[in-house]
Amino acid sequence: MLIVSPSPHIHSGRSVKQIMYSVLLALIPAFVVSLYVFGIAALQLTVIAIVSCMFFEFAIQKFLLKTDKQSYTDGSAAITGVLLAFNVPSSLPVWMLVLGCFIAIGVGKMTFGGLGNNPFNPALVGRVFLLISFPVQMTNWPMPHLSDLIDAQSGATPLSLMKEGLARGESVSSIMKSVPSYSALFFGLKGGSLGEVSVLALLMGGAFMLYRKIISWHIPISILATMFLFSGILYIYDPNSFVFPLFHLLSGGTMLAVFFMATDMVTSPMSKPGMLVYGVFIGLITIIIRDFGAYPEGISFAILFMNALVPLINKYIKPQRFGHKK
């Protein structure tokens, strides 16, 4: 018996699973650095978050939706778990993280119909929920304590040092003396969330995803370029109140957000021009929150806000059409 079906008769073999597992692979360098910097707590939190996210997806499908369709092994729940864990301090109590996973998967993803239908990045939904609910625990940053597995010291992240210093009326140049050097920021020897500390490791992951064509350059580059230009203009305007642009790119969750959260396929625009607009606005909003807002870090809020605008972007910003030049 021959099968008759319309063309095309072959397929690239790319699958959702393959894409998701490649993203997980791309997160490994950052994970290794977080193990090195924060010790066993990094392993503990990451594994718990992955297991929780997969469990909640499984349980919701099985007991609430009562469907035989199971998607918890497709890798997307695991990615949400890793990203959420990467977005919390290493000292966060485990139960809070598990609650965050429940919100991420339950509210952020499954309410909307599961993978592909969620308007907001589930990991960011979880993170923002935790940040608003447990502001103290979510901003208590254990400092890298490399010789010792127990993190006793806590301190502020470079971004919050900057924010607090400026609030006290100090000048940027005097604050810069107390924050880690650019090279420490680049390699990851600084306080911060689990997975965001090493710019180098995140760049490696990003490069891998670009190479495997899982993401395109449009979103990361437009965010980074906008952040650099906008903060650069502010820096030129007043170098005493605004920090040098490179600091913005290397500190906080910039690289993690730019390569792994803003590029989330489900919640980002479909057309290349749309991606550029999305990226530019994320960059602008991030710098506005960081330089003028109440929070030291704003990229999560910027991404969530732009997530909400994605349907609008998709509606009005179309890909370049063939044969429709004006």
Added chain:
Amino acid sequence: MKISFKKTFSLGGIHPPENKITATKSIISAQLPDMVYISVNQHIGTPAKIVVKKGDSVKVGTLLGQADGFVSANIHSPVSGLIEKIEDTPSASGYYQQTIHIKVQEDIWEDYIIKDSDLNRDIESHTKEDIVARVKESGIVGLGGAAFPTHVKLFVPEGKSPKALLINAAECEPYLTADHSLLLEKADEILVGIALLMKALAVQKAFIGIESNKKDAIKLITPLCSKYSGIEVVPLKVKYPQGGEKQLIRAISGKEVPSGKLPLDIGYVVSNVSTAFAIYEALQKNKPLIERVVTVTGKRLEAPSNMKVRIGTRFSYLLEQVGGLPSSACKVIAGGPMMGRAVASVDAVVSKGTSGILILDEKETKRAKEQNCIRCASCVSVCPMGLEPYLLKYHGQHSMHENAQQNYILDCIECGSCSYSCPANIPLLDYIKVEKNSVIQINRSKNLK
């Protein structure tokens, strides 16, 4: 010789595994079958009008069907023998079509056909009108797959003036090597055919677009071009669907055919390389279109080949000559894997537009289960027309015909790049084809009012 292979079209495109198994194989002549089945509707346009009847005996080259109207094509007998019956028979596409069944007896050719294979470079003795008339008489259609009557393309309406002729030798479909093998074996004849086409169109320039996976052909043809004025080889980067008319024009000239317009509107005429060869034979050998090169291929076939085949031969007969249909066969495709048509049975016959017969097994062709769209946008980024397949699918599913049209569903060239790339295995093109058809129907009924 250093050749640059950077030229290609700008938007989208994919690079599926080439699988050109038969690229190094020379063309073999298929054995003459016992029966041929000649449909009167092998081309785009009105079916030909049958001019023979049951019981007639015919020779190779006898006219069987007369073109009915301007957009139609003559049909000649590819064999000599007896007309057994004329009845509606399912074609390769599954539709019943009026078909002439001819029982083959010997191989007697009409006297007007010159049977030798000597190269004839004479172009001077043919006038512009001669060429167009002979192309029409010989029943030549586009051999790339669409089977559009070639004389229609050569007729230039008033107010239009072609600047250049583009010859499509991209052969971007995986597996197929019919054009490639013809380029290697009949290069001179093809160039004469191109020169004749140029004369018919009154253009001074012709560009042959060849993809870089056919370096041997590029190296062979480039020096030969110097014997003819105005013919140039343009090496192209391998990218599907480069053989699409609009993509080829974009790749070679850098210009885009505006939506809803024809290539001629921006001064180009595109023709396939096999068509150019058919034109050579029609003009220099008086030979109508009665045979063509078909790539019979597939990884499981014993002896995949490029075969010179009489029109109307059953697939089954050709498959026997390359080791038989493998038991693992899951699909038999008339054409390439991206745009070809799966046939229901190996009783399907070779028509003028059949460039290949491809056998795929289950692993190669079975569709995987459709999953949720993850909005990865790969359908958008591979679309060579800059469309949004995910959106058009949505419009189709919800009968949003106006939205579909506003998002240029009619620009879709049905290349299948979207379905091919979708990681969620969504058959985007299936949905789009259905919706495109609805939109066309609606527009037609609006125009009637």
